[in-house]
Amino acid sequence: MSRYDTLQQVPLSKVPAGEYVRRKPDARATYIRGDYDRGSRTYSLTDFDDICREIFLPGRSLVWVGFTF
Numbered sequence: 307m308s309r310y311d312t313l314q315q316v317p318l319s320k321v322p323a324g325e326y327v328r329r330k331p332d333a334r335a336t337y338i339r340g341d342y343d344r345g346s347r348t349y350s351l352t353d354f355d356d357i358c359r360e361i362f363l364p365g366r367s368l369v370w371v372g373f374t375f
Contacts (some may be wrong), residue, residue, distance in 0.1 A: 310372035319365030
């Protein structure tokens with residue numbers, strides 16, 4: 307069950323681990339928010355369709371949550 311019921315844009319640092327996120331509201335790629343990396347001060351986002359693809363974004367990055375997936 308998602309914490310977010312409606313489509314909204316929030317900072318990545320406020321999204322709980324394991325939540326589905328997108329970088330744009332109409333994006334094709336859906337990511338799963340992972341752990342925080344203290345060394346680089348970024349959060350990991352793992353692509354839902356390709357688990358070998360991972361990106362790292364700072365916590366202030368705005369992401370979209372609450373979409374139907």
